[in-house]
Amino acid sequence: MPVETKDLLFSEMPLGPIVLKNRLVMAPMTRCRAGENHVPTSSTAVYYEQRATAGLIVSEATQVSPMGVGYPNTPGIYSAEQVAGWKKVTDAVHHAGGRIFLQLWHVGRVSHSLWLNGERPVSSSAVAARGELYTPGGMKPYDTPRALDISEIPGLVEQYRSGARNALAAGFDGVEVHGANGYLPDQFLRDGVNKRSDAYGGSVENRARFLLEIVDAVVGVWGKDRVGVRLSPSGSFNDMSDSNPEKTFSYVVQELEKRGVVYLHLIEGNEADVRHGGRIVPTSLFRPLFKRALIVCGDYSRERAEKVLAERAADLVAFGRPFIANPDLPQRFAKNAPLNPRTRTRFMAERKRGTRITRRFLKQKEKAMANNPVGWFEIYVQDGARATRFYEAVFKTKMEYVKTPDYEMWMFPHAMGQAGAGGALMKMQGVPSGKNSTVVYFSCADCAAESARAKENGGAIFKEKTSIGEHGYISLVTDTEGNLIGFHSLK
Numbered sequence: 001m002p003v004e005t006k007d008l009l010f011s012e013m014p015l016g017p018i019v020l021k022n023r024l025v026m027a028p029m030t031r032c033r034a035g036e037n038h039v040p041t042s043s044t045a046v047y048y049e050q051r052a053t054a055g056l057i058v059s060e061a062t063q064v065s066p067m068g069v070g071y072p073n074t075p076g077i078y079s080a081e082q083v084a085g086w087k088k089v090t091d092a093v094h095h096a097g098g099r100i101f102l103q104l105w106h107v108g109r110v111s112h113s114l115w116l117n118g119e120r121p122v123s124s125s126a127v128a129a130r131g132e133l134y135t136p137g138g139m140k141p142y143d144t145p146r147a148l149d150i151s152e153i154p155g156l157v158e159q160y161r162s163g164a165r166n167a168l169a170a171g172f173d174g175v176e177v178h179g180a181n182g183y184l185p186d187q188f189l190r191d192g193v194n195k196r197s198d199a200y201g202g203s204v205e206n207r208a209r210f211l212l213e214i215v216d217a218v219v220g221v222w223g224k225d226r227v228g229v230r231l232s233p234s235g236s237f238n239d240m241s242d243s244n245p246e247k248t249f250s251y252v253v254q255e256l257e258k259r260g261v262v263y264l265h266l267i268e269g270n271e272a273d274v275r276h277g278g279r280i281v282p283t284s285l286f287r288p289l290f291k292r293a294l295i296v297c298g299d300y301s302r303e304r305a306e307k308v309l310a311e312r313a314a315d316l317v318a319f320g321r322p323f324i325a326n327p328d329l330p331q332r333f334a335k336n337a338p339l340n341p342r343t344r345t346r347f348m349a350e351r352k353r354g355t356r357i358t359r360r361f362l363k364q365k366e367k368a369m370a371n372n373p374v375g376w377f378e379i380y381v382q383d384g385a386r387a388t389r390f391y392e393a394v395f396k397t398k399m400e401y402v403k404t405p406d407y408e409m410w411m412f413p414h415a416m417g418q419a420g421a422g423g424a425l426m427k428m429q430g431v432p433s434g435k436n437s438t439v440v441y442f443s444c445a446d447c448a449a450e451s452a453r454a455k456e457n458g459g460a461i462f463k464e465k466t467s468i469g470e471h472g473y474i475s476l477v478t479d480t481e482g483n484l485i486g487f488h489s490l491k
Contacts, residue, residue, distance in 0.1 A: 008309040016225030016262040020055035027320035028058040028103045038076035040085035045092040050327035052098025061105035064163035070107035077163045083170045090171035101174040102167040108184030109145035121145040124188040125195040129239040161217040174226035182238025185211040192241030204251045224260040234269025236278035253289045268298030302333045
């Protein structure tokens with residue numbers, strides 16, 4: 001029976017020995033902005049402290065080993081320097097009254113030898129993911145991974161145990177095992193990748209063994225009341241599939257229930273998963289199987305979140321992208337205040353990495369927002385040619401670089417950002433911000449007028465309606481050598 005209480009999002013929630021001040025969870029989001037040696041920076045601490053009004057923060061995915069890297073500038077939890085960097089983050093969050101769990105991560109096959117000092121990525125089986133990834137050498141097809149020998153698997157489990165110990169030393173309130181999204185534990189769990197014939201392959205029980213051994217190791221460090229697990233039963237991300245996800249994930253959830261982990265975090269399926277060959281496995285299948293806290297994550301609005309809580313279909317709701325543009329998301333929800341468009345995100349990378357946040361930049365940003373209130377997004381690059389190649393590989397389309405006395409731009413043959421109905425043109429305002437770099441604003445207030453003006457000035461016309469949502473956002477940061485520092489695409 002649904003409960004009648006309103007504003008359940010803002011009610012307290014016991015989570016093991018912790019009492020959360022509300023039921024909003026900040027979902028883990030890879031931000032690609034760690035410093036040298038994969039160490040969290042002072043900006044990382046500021047970023048999480050600003051969002052400490054969430055009932056619980058789950059950190060960005062954090063690799064447990066140098067061999068677990070598959071993206072630029074992601075943080076680690078395997079060195080003393082990294083632990084010290086994370087300690088600054090947890091201190092900041094706790095000072096602001098927040099709670100934060102660290103997400104333990106290993107990408108497995110979703111990597112390339114160029115990220116791994118020439119070594120091949122590892123996985124359950126030698127099955128490469130389809131597609132390409134960004135590497136220090138530009139866009140490359142995924143490497144075919146090396147299938148882990150059974151004798152190596154205890155060492156991988158030990159890396160998670162060590163990461164859990166380091167997270168404890170860094171002052172986190174708990175840890176989340178990342179078993180979702182096609183990363184290493186998921187590569188063992190699902191038979192679309194796992195082709196093994198030993199104790200870690202074949203049956204559901206065998207394929208789940210690696211994940212459950214990791215969970216047991218981490219619980220041995222933290223206790224069951226401080227460990228959560230994230231799964232994606234419907235997910236197709238990173239070229240994942242399973243012949244019977246209902247059976248596979250039901251077994252895993254039942255095993256997690258036996259172990260008494262403090263929460264289960266489910267990424268719910270969406271249209272993109274179906275489009276890529278997956279099928280939606282309803283959360284309702286797992287609710288009766290798991291008695292402790294259930295977190296759901298899947299592009300929830302406040303209204304949908306309240307509904308799912310009222311129906312007792314979940315205990316907590318995770319929000320991702322809205323937290324990026326709205327650090328004060330719980331307060332905005334509580335006051336029914338409008339949300340900032342997602343396009344108002346900023347990078348917070350270190351100055352030595354080629355990215356600056358300056359008063360002048362922020363003034364230019366506010367000016368652009370005031371003049372073009374419909375929407376905007378920013379690109380900050382050091383190497384336009386490399387950036388163009390990167391975007392062409394990501395979006396599978398050619399772009400044309402245009403430079404005029406007033407601005408620089410990359411022309412897209414389809415709409416991105418905030419576009420008007422029937423297609424529109426995005427005006428670009430180039431703002432010099434350092435040697436060989438440009439900050440560019442795309443916006444469209446009066447699309448017809450902007451289109452006419454840009455035609456006269458060699459501008460870019462977008463011939464299709466936007467396909468990435470009401471407020472699309474794309475951002476890229478490279479260092480002075482053109483190496484990627486960060487890339488975000490929100491939709």
